[in-house]
Amino acid sequence: MTEDPRQRYQRAIEALNRSDWKTAQSLAMDLVRDVPPHAGVYFVAGVAARELLQIPLAIQCLEKSVQLNPARPDYMAHLARAWAQASEPRRAVELADRAAAMPSDDPVTLDALALVYTQAHAYDKAAAMFGRVAELVPHSARSQFNYATAMIHSGEIGVAEQALEACLRADPRYWKAYLSRAQLRKYPKQDNHVEAMESLREGAGDDATAQMCLNLALSKEYEDIGEHPKAFERLVAGKSWGGRGRNYTTQRDEALFDAIIEGCPDVGKQSGFDSEQPIFIIGLPRTGTTLVERIISSHSEVHSAGELQNFGVALKRATGSTTPSMLDMDAVMRSRGLDWKALGRQYIESTRPATASLPRFIDKLPHNFLYAGYIAAALPNARIICLRRNPMDSCLSNFRQLFALSSSYYDYSFDLMDTARYCILFDRMMRAWHARMPGRILEVGYESVVDDLDSWARRLIAFCGLEWEDACLRFEENAAPVATASAVQVRSRVYRSAIDRWKRYASQMQPVRELFEAEGIAVDDGCDEQDLPGPERGT
Missing domain, CATH: 3.40.50.300 (P-loop containing nucleotide triphosphate hydrolases)
Known part of the structure; x- marks a missing residue:
């Protein structure tokens, strides 16, 4: 018995939500061929194609989803992201502005718009969007980190530090936040994070991202207190972890x-x-x-x-x-x-x-x-x-x-x-x-x-x-x-x-x-x- 198209569509949405892009794309593209034009089907197909870096196909599908339902800010936002990935910032910002003018409290949509604005160097708009996302999902480490980054761009260092602390409370393994925090300002001995980060580094094992970020953060904070031999030792270690697998040669x-x-x-x-x-x-x-x-x-x-x-x-x-x-x-x-x-x-x-x-x-x-x-x-x-x-x-x-x-x-x-x-x-x-x-x-x-x-x-x-x-x-x-x-x-x-x-x-x-x-x-x-x-x- 042939599966009902509504069931296939639901399975495509579920695959999209769990980031199973290939399954989502396969199900959605089958539906594109089998059912009358449907905005949601084209949206799933377009987002999956964008995540798979099939940018021309993503734009084609997302344009169709917007044509079929122009009142959806999420459809417009992801189309803007596709144009941004196609290195067409002018078109991307035009679409993002249209989407931003529509009422929405969906953090995924607002996050997509913030990423478009960031890529187009429209940092004030990006900061506003990331701020709204951080308010809507305050316990999301990623959202707090992105908000902190936007505040650094805007010169709001105190706000950025608070957001980074919130990020690490939400997820102590969000390793990038340790490095960003270390680079915010100079940390004296009575106010630094050396002891805590050394403990984390020793327990991080072979996690390359953790070792890279923690070592580099430690290097910065050791330099702040004048312990330059330790600072350089941590710097070399952090960069060594980060360079693994890059196969760089000067000859190239x-x-x-x-x-x-x-x-x-x-x-x-x-x-x-x-x-x-x-x-x-x-x-x-x-x-x-x-x-x-x-x-x-x-x-x-x-x-x-x-x-x-x-x-x-x-x-x-x-x-x-x-x-x-x-x-x-x-x-x-x-x-x-x-x-x-x-x-x-x-x-x-x-x-x-x-x-x-x-x-x-x-x-x-x-x-x-x-x-x-x-x-x-x-x-x-x-x-x-x-x-x-x-x-x-x-x-x-x-x-x-x-x-x-x-x-x-x-x-x-x-x-x-x-x-x-x-x-x-x-x-x-x-x-x-x-x-x-x-x-x-x-x-x-x-x-x-x-x-x-x-x-x-x-x-x-x-x-x-x-x-x-x-x-x-x-x-x-x-x-x-x-x-x-x-x-x-x-x-x-x-x-x-x-x-x-x-x-x-x-x-x-x-x-x-x-x-x-x-x-x-x-x-x-x-x-x-x-x-x-x-x-x-x-x-």
């Missing part, structure tokens, strides 16, 4: 860097898209890119768009490459002979509507240093600013940071010497860009900005072709959300405590120093102004 990146430099276009100014709107801030992560972004974005004519993936996505699509990685040998080889004007236009359009509110916008994805030659060809009037920092501090700060685990950009950062070798590759690439495009990229030394903020702030604003505004010196008053590893620090005035941090670990960093010196890279003088291209270039 070296081959890619060489291919990018060799294959990058030599295109005249007339070939690109004529727009002066974008300001790209590039460099190694954790080298002052956020500081410079906050200075420039404090100007009344500049919008901070955050760390956009848009240029890499636009280039990947333009090449027709279908490999999993955003930038790899296949994409580099296919990039030859592109229509650079069309690429520049596509990039600008992909940032809308968020970047259309002011005359200029900042794209602060540090790893856009890989795309600098492509950016120069596609957007000949865009400003490009590269941050430099003492290479020893650059290496340590990259090794200390736990970057996005889902991105292969940061595979180098789980081993100290791999990080050092990556710093060398970055240095070679920047020297190659300067040789190929003299005067095109303004290099700025982090130490120079800290030591002479007034002078360098004025030079940065002039380089961007803007009139000076005193607000650029009061960047700590900038209320715009920050979604980078520097989200806590940038709310403060400029401080020098991060300069020469590596000297606290001089003995552990000695192999790095020897490697840099063997490559002819100075390690004690930082990035001196006289070694940089003059700020007047390009103004």
